[in-house]
Amino acid sequence: MPISMPPARPEPPPELLAREDTLRIALVRHGETFQNRGHVVQGQDPTYGRLTEAGMQQARLLGETLAARPLEAVYSSPLERAVMTMAFVLAPRPGDRTLPLHFPDDLREIHLGLLQGRPHAEWKAAMDGHGDPMTFRSPGGESWLDVQNRVTHWFQEHLLEAVHRSVLIVAHGGVNRGLISSFTGMSMGEAWQGPGLGTPQDNTCLNDLLVDRQGRLLWALVNDSSHLIEHFEGASHGQLWHTEGRRWE
Numbered sequence: 097m098p099i100s101m102p103p104a105r106p107e108p109p110p111e112l113l114a115r116e117d118t119l120r121i122a123l124v125r126h127g128e129t130f131q132n133r134g135h136v137v138q139g140q141d142p143t144y145g146r147l148t149e150a151g152m153q154q155a156r157l158l159g160e161t162l163a164a165r166p167l168e169a170v171y172s173s174p175l176e177r178a179v180m181t182m183a184f185v186l187a188p189r190p191g192d193r194t195l196p197l198h199f200p201d202d203l204r205e206i207h208l209g210l211l212q213g214r215p216h217a218e219w220k221a222a223m224d225g226h227g228d229p230m231t232f233r234s235p236g237g238e239s240w241l242d243v244q245n246r247v248t249h250w251f252q253e254h255l256l257e258a259v260h261r262s263v264l265i266v267a268h269g270g271v272n273r274g275l276i277s278s279f280t281g282m283s284m285g286e287a288w289q290g291p292g293l294g295t296p297q298d299n300t301c302l303n304d305l306l307v308d309r310q311g312r313l314l315w316a317l318v319n320d321s322s323h324l325i326e327h328f329e330g331a332s333h334g335q336l337w338h339t340e341g342r343r344w345e
């Protein structure tokens with residue numbers, strides 16, 4: 097009986113990749129942390145976010161998948177879970193040359209103020225009791241719309257005018273959703289829905305995005321964790337953005 101091979105990861109159409117006005121972005125969420133496993137809110141607390149052994153393995157596997165992809169620069173959230181993920185992703189790359197590394201504060205996860213370090217259930221209850229979860233701000237913290245605005249502004253100010261054609265960005269679930277929402281025109285609330293409707297962000301998922309220099313999304317594969325399929329339950333091949341229909345497929 098022939099062995100069935102897993103489907104190849106989709107690639108942007110060659111005619112889009114050949115265009116001179118495009119930027120290809122490998123947008124990645126960090127690996128699993130002890131707080132992810134314990135359902136604890138991390139936010140921007142610098143004492144939280146240590147990768148578990150599984151999180152390190154997830155990042156290594158993604159690094160093997162991306163080792164041959166041409167990259168010109170790397171941008172990472174300065175929070176430890178993102179920096180460690182970035183290091184594991186870059187480790188398998190061949191050659192003796194390094195990449196320019198940047199650690200902008202704007203790529204940090206949402207600041208959750210007094211709720212940082214609290215159980216997810218407590219945070220969710222506070223948001224649900226607010227009315228619109230996307231505008232909820234814990235005392236001393238940000239809202240999800242604040243996060244979307246800051247990461248979108250950062251991208252427009254620092255990457256649209258850059259000379260790079262291919263970059264790696266390592267960040268967080270909320271930050272990634274903010275960028276993807278701005279690219280697709282979805283609302284931030286829609287981005288938090290489940291597969292096929294929103295943009296789930298599994299640990300070390302790859303969001304493969306192709307945009308032009310006006311920031312228009314030309315092609316997108318999001319939440320692709322196929323590099324984990326042989327090792328972790330629940331991994332998936334992600335979902336493609338249907339540009340003309342403005343929907344996921």
